[in-house]
Amino acid sequence: MGAFAGRLGTRFLVVTVVPNALLLGYISFLLAAGAPAHSPSLARALAALDHLTANRIAAVILGLLIVSIASHPLQVPLIQLLEGYWWGLPFGLKLAYRATARYRNEWNLVQSELEAAKDPAPWDWHARNAGRSAQFRWDWLPEVEGDLLPTALGNTLRRGETRAGERYQLDLTVALPRLTPLMAPGVLAELSDLRNQLDAAARLCIAAGIATAVSVGLLIWHGPWLFLALATYLVTWACYRSAVAAARRFCISLTAAVDLCHLQLFDALSLERPADLVEERERNERLSRLFRGQLANDEMAAFRYVLPPKTDNPTAEGGTTTPPGQQ
Incomplete structure (x- = not known):
């Protein structure tokens, strides 16, 4: 505290x-x-x-x-x-659209530069540096053009x-x-x-x-x-x-x-841990909809609770525990 x-x-x-x-x-x-x-x-x-x-x-x-x-x-x-996020301001929507145009141009330009910089020759340091610069700018732009902000x-x-x-x-x-x-x-x-x-x-x-x-x-x-x-x-x-x-x-x-x-999110919710990343992505997509209150009732059966951690001596402090989902 x-x-x-x-x-x-x-x-x-x-x-x-x-x-x-x-x-x-x-x-x-x-x-x-x-x-x-x-x-x-x-x-x-x-x-x-x-x-x-x-x-x-x-x-x-x-x-x-x-x-x-x-x-x-x-x-x-x-x-x-x-x-x-200017949508609620007077003329905010028009202002945001105009300001975003700069980043739409940047988004398209960076993609072109990345395409042009593919597999540069080892001695072409200019192309290699241009590729690094384009990659850095791309790393901090949304991947989807529609997600661009002003x-x-x-x-x-x-x-x-x-x-x-x-x-x-x-x-x-x-x-x-x-x-x-x-x-x-x-x-x-x-x-x-x-x-x-x-x-x-x-x-x-x-x-x-x-x-x-x-x-x-x-x-x-x-x-x-x-x-x-x-x-x-x-x-x-x-x-x-x-x-x-x-x-x-x-x-x-x-x-x-x-x-x-x-992965600790599954443990904290007393849910069985996924077996691999593919299964985790599927479960996380459902979890996100659950947190938003958008999960259908027939999908809730996909989540299985596990028993709480076991201890060697429930009355003693510092007992050994078994992580949830691994009993």
């Missing part, structure tokens, strides 16, 4: 409080420096800082905590916004999360909440850390994007100071690229975690 609370506190601090504090501090600096009524002045901002009292500082910290607590549950919608982050996460479960015919949208409690503490901690890195980079990207819009609004009449808008835009771009890189690392670790514990 203490470790969970510690991870939750770290996540809240890194993912929500720090980006909100940076955004609040930046906007406060611009206002204290005199924008938008006057050309910003560092001396004016420092003078305003000198007039801060303990009560005002406490009020700012309290306001920051209130805003952070209120906005923390918005992390998933914010990630989805960066992924390109953003690089969306395509990266869709391909990575699909790849982690598709080899076992598992739909991770419904299976992952059941697999997570079965993962080893070290694996789960690594996944949590990588997810925090992804979410923190995404949150910083959004905060920097808001800072860019605010900078333009407050500094548009003070020409030289618009370099701050350019600076925050570059921070936005860098944070977005960091989020994409973090998404790749997260998906690689997620794939490894599923590889290590996919």
Whole structure:
């Protein structure tokens, strides 16, 4: 419980409080420096800082905590916004279709490059490097053209999360909440850390994007100071690229975690383990439909329960056990 609370506190601090504090501090600096009524002045901002009292500082910290607590549950919608799930926004469907056109072209181009790079001559280093580049780009694009999303982050996460479960015919949208409690503490901690890195980079990207819009609004009449808008835009771009890189690392670790514990799902559900991968894929397809509540009654007989693990001495701790499905 203490470790969970510690991870939750770290996540809240890194993912929500720090980006909100940076955004609040930046906007406060611009206002204290005199924008938008006057050309910003560092001396004016420092003078305003000198007039801060303990009560005002406490009020700012309290306001920051209130805003952070209120906005923390918005992390998933914010990630989805960066992924390109814009269908619910005004004109979102048209915007998403136009933005996806770039990745449709990329999808077709990469396929052509992979076809052209097949079996290059050993001395043709240019063709070999082009093939490696095309393969890397293909590895982070959905395999089906209809699954393409409008953003690089969306395509990266869709391909990575699909790849982690598709080899076992598992739909991770419904299976992952059941697999997570079965993962080893070290694996789960690594996944949590990588997810925090992804979410923190995404949150910083959004905060920097808001800072860019605010900078333009407050500094548009003070020409030289618009370099701050350019600076925050570059921070936005860098944070977005960091989020994409973090998404790749997260998906690689997620794939490894599923590889290590996919059979434990049968043990946890007291179901007989499959004999081979072909049988497992068939059962996992049914399991995924069961988790979604879409399994027909006549298909449920395919799942056979096994007896609970046996112990040499039921009253003693540390008795030897027989894994489910292997009695």
